[in-house]
Amino acid sequence: MGRKSIAHIRREQIINGFFKVVAKKGFANASTREITEAAGVSKGVLHHYFIDKxxxxxxxxxxxxxxxxxxxxxxxxxxxxxxxxxxxxxxxxxxxxxxxxxxxxxxxxxxxxxxxxxxxxxxxxxxxxxxxxxxxxxxxxxxxxxxxxxxxxxxxxxxxxxxxxxxxxxxxxxxxxxxxxxxxxxxxxxxxxxxxxxxxx
The missing domain is CATH 1.10.357.10 (Tetracycline Repressor, domain 2)
Structure with missing residues (x-):
């Protein structure tokens, strides 16, 4: 298996962070700030890969x-x-x-x-x-x-x-x-x- 691309790694980071926040607070209460903090990425990076929740x-x-x-x-x-x-x-x-x-x-x-x-x-x-x-x-x-x-x-x-x-x-x-x-x-x-x-x- 080849090495993961940076894009793939970033998407995984965001998805894992999203999972953590939604599991804790629910979809409606999951904020962009909390997701970026959990994922360890900036808001700009988040919106580059996912336009919304x-x-x-x-x-x-x-x-x-x-x-x-x-x-x-x-x-x-x-x-x-x-x-x-x-x-x-x-x-x-x-x-x-x-x-x-x-x-x-x-x-x-x-x-x-x-x-x-x-x-x-x-x-x-x-x-x-x-x-x-x-x-x-x-x-x-x-x-x-x-x-x-x-x-x-x-x-x-x-x-x-x-x-x-x-x-x-x-x-x-x-x-x-x-x-x-x-x-x-x-x-x-x-x-x-x-x-x-x-x-x-």
């Missing part, structure tokens, strides 16, 4: 697609069997060092914005669509190989992601009462058992 949200979503989904896809390609790929999905998605509270709070803000902003809604649909598409593909491959039960791949993939995102929402709203690691482990266990051959309803 909406553009920053779209930049964050693009960053997630580019960075995290590329990482996810690379991990899948290193594993041959559908079972190994599905186990990797759970270990990857449930990594709270990657998808931590800061990330989750900002992500919930993006859900809210998507109700009134079609560009953000479309970016979220693209992100979720790609994840669901990859999951459904793993499930189809597992059904064909006999590793998985004959379930509906698309319904199962949607339900898996919905279960995880629902837990994220509960965790953000009430972190002290939401044992997120135990819940996520139970979700993974339930779905891995659901996919075992002979478990068809």
């Amino acid at each position: 909406e553009a920053m949200v779209l930049g964050v979503l693009g960053h997630v697609l580019e960075t995290y989904l590329a990482e996810f896809t690379e991990g899948l390609e290193k594993r041959e069997s559908p079972t190994e790929q599905m186990e990797f999905f759970w270990s990857w998605f449930l990594d709270l060092n990657r998808f931590n509270m800061e990330f989750s709070r900002a992500w919930v803000e993006f859900w809210v914005l998507s109700k009134t902003n079609e560009s953000i809604a479309e970016a979220l649909r693209d992100c979720y669509g790609q994840i669901i598409g990859r999951l459904a593909g793993i499930i189809r491959k597992g059904i064909e190989s006999g590793d998985f039960a004959k379930v509906d791949p698309l319904v199962t993939a949607n339900t898996m992601l919905a279960s995880l995102e629902g837990t994220t929402m509960l965790w953000v709203v009430n972190p002290m009462a939401t044992p997120v690691e135990a819940i996520n482990d139970k979700i993974a266990e339930l779905f891995l058992n659901h996919l075992k051959p002979g478990q068809e309803n």
